[in-house]
Amino acid sequence: MAIMTGAQILIESLLKEGVEVMFGYPGGVVLPIFDVLYDSKLKFILTRHEQGAAHAADGYARVTGKVGVCLSTSGPGATNLVTGIANAYMDSIPMVAITGQVKTFLIGNDAFQESDVTGITRSITKHNYLVKDVTELAKTIREAFYIASTGRPGPVVIDLPVDVQQARTEFIWPKTVEIRSYQPTLEGHAGQIKKAAKLIERSTRPVIYVGGGIITSGASGELMAMAEKIQSPVTMTFMGLGSFPMTHPLCLGMLGMHGTAYANHAIMGSDLILAVGARFDDRVTGRIDAFAPRAKIIHVDIDPTSISKNIRVDVPIVGDAKKVLSEIFRFIRKSPDTGKWLYTVEKWKQDHPLFYKRDEKLRPQYVIEQIYEATNGEAVIATEVGQNQMWSCQWYKHSIPRHWISSGGLGTMGFGFPAAIGAQVGAPGKIVFDIAGDGSIQMNIQELSTAVNNKLPVKIAILNNGYLGMVRQWQELFYKKRYSSTPLKNPDFVKLAEAYGAKGIRIAKKEDVAAAIKEAIATPNVVVMDFVVEPEENVYPMVPAGEALNRMMDGMA
Amino acid sequence: MKHTISILVENKFGVLARVAGLFSARGYNIDSLTVSETQDKTISRMTVVVNAEDEKILEQIKKQLNKLIDIITIVDYTKKEYIERELVFIKIAADKNTLPFIKKVVDKAAKSSSASGLACARFLEKKSDSVIVELVDDQERIKNFLSELKDLKVIEVVRSGRIAIAK
Ligand SMILES: Cc1ncc(C[n+]2csc(CCOP(=O)(O)OP(=O)(O)O)c2C)c(N)n1
Ligand SMILES: [Mg+2]
Numbered sequence: 109m110a111i112m113t114g115a116q117i118l119i120e121s122l123l124k125e126g127v128e129v130m131f132g133y134p135g136g137v138v139l140p141i142f143d144v145l146y147d148s149k150l151k152f153i154l155t156r157h158e159q160g161a162a163h164a165a166d167g168y169a170r171v172t173g174k175v176g177v178c179l180s181t182s183g184p185g186a187t188n189l190v191t192g193i194a195n196a197y198m199d200s201i202p203m204v205a206i207t208g209q210v211k212t213f214l215i216g217n218d219a220f221q222e223s224d225v226t227g228i229t230r231s232i233t234k235h236n237y238l239v240k241d242v243t244e245l246a247k248t249i250r251e252a253f254y255i256a257s258t259g260r261p262g263p264v265v266i267d268l269p270v271d272v273q274q275a276r277t278e279f280i281w282p283k284t285v286e287i288r289s290y291q292p293t294l295e296g297h298a299g300q301i302k303k304a305a306k307l308i309e310r311s312t313r314p315v316i317y318v319g320g321g322i323i324t325s326g327a328s329g330e331l332m333a334m335a336e337k338i339q340s341p342v343t344m345t346f347m348g349l350g351s352f353p354m355t356h357p358l359c360l361g362m363l364g365m366h367g368t369a370y371a372n373h374a375i376m377g378s379d380l381i382l383a384v385g386a387r388f389d390d391r392v393t394g395r396i397d398a399f400a401p402r403a404k405i406i407h408v409d410i411d412p413t414s415i416s417k418n419i420r421v422d423v424p425i426v427g428d429a430k431k432v433l434s435e436i437f438r439f440i441r442k443s444p445d446t447g448k449w450l451y452t453v454e455k456w457k458q459d460h461p462l463f464y465k466r467d468e469k470l471r472p473q474y475v476i477e478q479i480y481e482a483t484n485g486e487a488v489i490a491t492e493v494g495q496n497q498m499w500s501c502q503w504y505k506h507s508i509p510r511h512w513i514s515s516g517g518l519g520t521m522g523f524g525f526p527a528a529i530g531a532q533v534g535a536p537g538k539i540v541f542d543i544a545g546d547g548s549i550q551m552n553i554q555e556l557s558t559a560v561n562n563k564l565p566v567k568i569a570i571l572n573n574g575y576l577g578m579v580r581q582w583q584e585l586f587y588k589k590r591y592s593s594t595p596l597k598n599p600d601f602v603k604l605a606e607a608y609g610a611k612g613i614r615i616a617k618k619e620d621v622a623a624a625i626k627e628a629i630a631t632p633n634v635v636v637m638d639f640v641v642e643p644e645e646n647v648y649p650m651v652p653a654g655e656a657l658n659r660m661m662d663g664m665a
Numbered sequence: 666m667k668h669t670i671s672i673l674v675e676n677k678f679g680v681l682a683r684v685a686g687l688f689s690a691r692g693y694n695i696d697s698l699t700v701s702e703t704q705d706k707t708i709s710r711m712t713v714v715v716n717a718e719d720e721k722i723l724e725q726i727k728k729q730l731n732k733l734i735d736i737i738t739i740v741d742y743t744k745k746e747y748i749e750r751e752l753v754f755i756k757i758a759a760d761k762n763t764l765p766f767i768k769k770v771v772d773k774a775a776k777s778s779s780a781s782g783l784a785c786a787r788f789l790e791k792k793s794d795s796v797i798v799e800l801v802d803d804q805e806r807i808k809n810f811l812s813e814l815k816d817l818k819v820i821e822v823v824r825s826g827r828i829a830i831a832k
Contacts (some may be wrong), residue, residue, distance in 0.1 A: 227682070
């Protein structure tokens with residue numbers, strides 16, 4: 109019989125779950141856990157802020173497909189995790205966040221560093237637990253990992269009072285998990301699958317529209333097979349980038365507000381949309397009543413609440429993307445004749461390509477193209493939020509699943525760098541870039557310490573435009589260029605990098621870009637590249653919020 | 666339209682807050698809510714009555730309720746055959762002059778029966794200056810009952826919230 113403390117049970121259970129690394133920050137009520145970690149084989153990465161720990165766990169999860177784990181103390185430690193938890197929730201990322209809590213009998217008494225963590229995180233977690241009895245701990249951890257990683261994944265919080273960490277009981281690891289009230293539907297409904305196959309056979313202008321669900325379920329192979337069989341163009345949401353190679357002739361790139369003109373035209377002109385693992389977000393659909401007016405819609409998603417939420421659907425199918433796609437594939441007898449349609453789409457591609465001015469100026473899009481060239485399209489690309497992020501969607505030809513690490517649903521500035529650190533931990537052999545804005549990078553710049561000290565050689569490419577650029581763009585277009593609180597007076601990023609023990613490079617000329625990127629990749633340390641780019645460059649095309657998808661501003665005027 | 670929704674949930678702390686949270690996050694007011702254990706001690710039943718201003722939003726709330734880990738099943742009785750009751754306590758100021766009238770109203774209620782069966786109406790307590798009446802009935806007849814008493818001095822009305830069972 110193995111009698112253990114709650115803290116020992118926690119770490120032992122994490123090891124049983126296959127956890128190799130945890131990100132976090134210590135404090136008063138998690139001392140028993142840190143004492144166990146002191147000589148545990150579980151690797152612990154100390155970040156410099158709990159938000160960094162949550163984002164790192166998130167980035168680790170995105171790149172590996174495993175559950176990311178982070179740990180904080182109670183009160184301010186836990187509230188610092190909140191943004192990271194919300195971020196993971198919005199993007200359906202599997203995460204387990206463990207927060208220390210004050211002693212059980214003090215809960216509710218406004219004890220020192222007490223906060224109601226389960227209350228605060230209720231609406232931003234897939235589920236959360238307050239463990240009040242040490243005998244429940246192992247089972248709770250088992251359940252938490254199961255819930256976080258199955259169905260539509262998401263973050264689960266375990267709030268663990270310090271006296272429960274100290275209490276002793278026998279360690280019994282449950283052999284199986286069964287939760288009667290939680291049984292995700294994986295197999296699609298057979299009748300609906302046949303109906304979908306029929307609709308596909310009869311269509312002449314199909315578009316496959318995919319999202320993060322393809323990445324989560326590992327369905328890229330099935331997606332490729334389907335696209336080639338039915339000869340349909342494929343467009344992706346922001347979360348779906350990497351699921352279908354942008355170098356493929358059937359690929360339309362991203363759709364929506366800052367999507368390609370040809371993806372948006374194709375969606376609007378289609379007679380059938382096969383939507384898989386995507387949720388018809390308002391950034392994707394534009395004005396909803398004008399969306400794809402002639403299209404029948406097949407919607408495959410593991411989450412029943414995603415279906416018919418924003419849009420009327422003709423054939424809803426609840427199930428796992430990989431399974432359902434291969435089932436539909438099996439039922440398609442004859443491929444539709446899409447020759448004429450592909451010709452039209454190709455014409456749109458020729459007439460409305462992605463565009464920026466290729467002059468002698470150092471433009472941000474050029475930097476991203478050069479990163480693509482230098483890495484052969486094989487790097488893990490994290491981004492911050494804003495223009496830097498949208499240009500990264502457009503100008504890096506994403507082609508491999510789990511190589512795109514960016515905050516979609518929440519749009520969290522400060523996500524990219526700590527997430528890149530987590531991604532580098534999960535993919536030690538890969539080149540990891542954080543394509544950053546000069547504003548966003550300063551939201552978690554302290555993590556330079558984490559990266560340098562743990563020898564995680566992330567490459568930060570700051571597209572330094574001296575502005576909170578995306579907000580400035582909206583002010584330029586919709587608020588008469590009244591740049592209220594968007595110009596930035598920035599620190600010297602090169603000196604800042606050096607102060608942290610990283611390498612800093614400033615690049616102000618177009619002709620120096622390629623060499624600097626090469627140098628950064630060859631440097632075994634963390635590198636901060638400060639690209640001094642054209643300050644008022646805009647992201648185009650752009651569908652103004654609330655407009656129909658084909659009402660794009662192309663910025664060429 | 667009013668919906669009566671019956672939700673079977675794990676009998677654990679925190680579940681009520683999760684359910685209530687889904688309604689309150691959308692600014693939805695719950696008309697009535699009852700919670701209690703079922704024949705299985707590990708399961709509780711919540712009966713929620715809401716007024717759906719927008720059926721699509723309610724549909725989404727129901728799906729999201731279903732998605733909550735601690736929720737086992739959810740049934741919307743609205744389009745089903747079901748029986749519904751609510752228990753009401755009414756404290757009324759009463760004296761020699763008004764008591765006979767109150768008695769008449771209570772007796773009438775006790776004898777009348779509606780499509781959904783016999784009601785229950787009786788005195789729980791009689792004091793010299795007030796009485797307490799118990800009524801178990803459906804919504805329509807509770808409303809009628811209360812309106813018959815409108816000229817009297819009603820001191821307090823305590824309602825249990827509705828419970829429902831499928832036929
Ligand atoms: C935490 C947070 N605060 C505010 C915003 C709103 N916001 C979106 S983009 C943006 C500007 C980002 O500036 P920068 O990082 O320099 O990127 P750029 O757009 O210039 O590339 C802001 C303030 C946000 N998304 N996240
Ligand atoms: Mg900027």
